[in-house]
Amino acid sequence: MGQDRYDAIVVGARCAGSPTAMLLARKGYRVLVVDRAKFPSDTTSTHLVHPPGVSALNRWGLLDRLTATGCPPIDTYSFDFGPFTLAGAPGTDDSPVAYCPRRTVLDKLLVDAASEAGAEVREEFTVTEIVIEDGRVAGIRGHDKGGEIVTELADVVVGADGRYSRVAKAVGPEQYNERPQILCGYYTYWSDLPNAGTFEVYTRTRRGWAAAPTHDGLTLVVVGWPFDEFDANKDDVEGNYMKMFEDAPEFADRIRGAKREARFAGTAVENFFRKPYGPGWALVGDAGYNKDFVTAMGITDAFRDAELCATALDHSFSDPRSFETAMEEYQATRDEHVLPMYEFTCEVATLEPPPPEMQQLFGAIHGNQDAMDGFARVNAGVTSPAEFFSDQNIGRIFAAAT
Numbered sequence: 001m002g003q004d005r006y007d008a009i010v011v012g013a014r015c016a017g018s019p020t021a022m023l024l025a026r027k028g029y030r031v032l033v034v035d036r037a038k039f040p041s042d043t044t045s046t047h048l049v050h051p052p053g054v055s056a057l058n059r060w061g062l063l064d065r066l067t068a069t070g071c072p073p074i075d076t077y078s079f080d081f082g083p084f085t086l087a088g089a090p091g092t093d094d095s096p097v098a099y100c101p102r103r104t105v106l107d108k109l110l111v112d113a114a115s116e117a118g119a120e121v122r123e124e125f126t127v128t129e130i131v132i133e134d135g136r137v138a139g140i141r142g143h144d145k146g147g148e149i150v151t152e153l154a155d156v157v158v159g160a161d162g163r164y165s166r167v168a169k170a171v172g173p174e175q176y177n178e179r180p181q182i183l184c185g186y187y188t189y190w191s192d193l194p195n196a197g198t199f200e201v202y203t204r205t206r207r208g209w210a211a212a213p214t215h216d217g218l219t220l221v222v223v224g225w226p227f228d229e230f231d232a233n234k235d236d237v238e239g240n241y242m243k244m245f246e247d248a249p250e251f252a253d254r255i256r257g258a259k260r261e262a263r264f265a266g267t268a269v270e271n272f273f274r275k276p277y278g279p280g281w282a283l284v285g286d287a288g289y290n291k292d293f294v295t296a297m298g299i300t301d302a303f304r305d306a307e308l309c310a311t312a313l314d315h316s317f318s319d320p321r322s323f324e325t326a327m328e329e330y331q332a333t334r335d336e337h338v339l340p341m342y343e344f345t346c347e348v349a350t351l352e353p354p355p356p357e358m359q360q361l362f363g364a365i366h367g368n369q370d371a372m373d374g375f376a377r378v379n380a381g382v383t384s385p386a387e388f389f390s391d392q393n394i395g396r397i398f399a400a401a402t
């Protein structure tokens with residue numbers, strides 16, 4: 001057994017775990033954060049961070065560190081539907097741009113920030129068991145690389161261990177709003193693929209792709225096709241990846257002149273919400289809420305969870321009777337905030353052509369810069385789809401178009 005009892009042990013040290021550990025440590029709590037990875041470490045994920053996520057980095061005093069890595073800012077989101085393109089600004093005056101930082105850079109920066117805040121970080125530490133005593137989570141068991149099994153105890157164990165969360169498996173939380181895989185996505189990196197500060201999205205029937213500038217002059221290009229084509233296409237990812245660009249000749253020309261600098265990576269994910277708390281445990285990030293990556297919301301959502309959960313835990317540490325109320329509020333705030341985006345994401349992930357009334361709306365948005373900015377902000381998680389697609393706002397857009 002280790003010597004210390006912690007206030008919190010966080011399992012997983014990426015976008016959800018390190019910020020949770022950092023925020024708790026900054027409040028003076030004794031925190032242990034463990035991850036089986038050694039950082040810098042890559043993971044199967046593209047990495048667009050929308051302006052609300054950038055805003056969180058700024059609040060935490062970490063944005064300057066990110067910009068110092070030379071990651072190019074993205075000030076425009078463009079959506080090419082074939083006949084027309086909607087292009088707008090995704091951010092707000094306070095947080096005007098997005099970034100697409102490599103996870104090797106972003107996650108390392110977050111781990112370091114947790115450590116600087118005073119959290120004890122153990123890399124290459126694998127959790128093999130969640131300790132449960134009298135129906136309450138009391139700690140973890142696990143080991144360093146090749147090391148002995150140790151037990152560490154804490155008032156609360158936070159599962160920031162991704163969508164296959166071991167913490168969630170151990171506590172079996174209620175799972176709701178479940179949907180199976182909808183889309184599969186594959187990505188790689190290109191040099192000499194000019195992209196001027198834009199997150200470019202192309203939507204075609206049963207096909208979609210996106211490009212964004214990242215570190216080292218590279219451009220990330222991610223494509224998607226419906227999950228029902230997974231088996232048919234999995235043996236020729238490159239052929240299917242390249243073929244879809246024929247539907248956008250200008251982009252096809254551009255990528256023909258570019259050089260692929262990495263192997264293809266890809267996957268498909270299930271969609272679900274989990275109740276994110278119970279006696280002695282909490283869940284943040286993908287462990288508690290997972291959705292298709294087509295709208296690139298995961299990192300931004302993980303940052304929001306970290307803040308909400310750390311605030312709730314802070315309340316309950318000072319008054320243990322308030323755990324249930326504080327965590328219930330965390331869950332309610334999360335669910336209320338993400339539900340419209342979850343529905344939007346699941347719909348976009350089908351890669352079905354927009355229904356006729358949506359196509360009419362897109363026609364009315366086209367050329368109206370305010371409305372195009374509004375559409376970009378929906379896709380950036382700044383404005384709720386419920387608000388943008390409200391009767392009142394749609395009425396305004398159609399009125400401006402006549």
Ligand SMILES: Cc1cc2nc3c(=O)[nH]c(=O)nc-3n(C[C@H](O)[C@H](O)[C@H](O)COP(=O)(O)OP(=O)(O)OC[C@H]3O[C@@H](n4cnc5c(N)ncnc54)[C@H](O)[C@@H]3O)c2cc1C
Pocket residue numbers: 011012013014015016017034035036037043044045046047048049050125126127128160161162163165166185266267269284285286287293296297298299300302
């Ligand atoms: C193909 C793809 C593309 C994506 N594109 C984007 C995008 O462009 N923008 C965006 O915002 N989001 C994107 N996402 C989603 C994003 O990757 C996740 O939402 C985000 O990584 C969630 O962070 P997390 O910290 O919750 O979990 P994770 O990033 O999954 O981190 C979990 C960590 O827990 C550790 N861990 C797990 N189990 C154990 C254990 N037993 N012991 C020790 N450590 C453990 C793992 O090693 C890992 O480091 C994408 C996802 C996929 C799959």
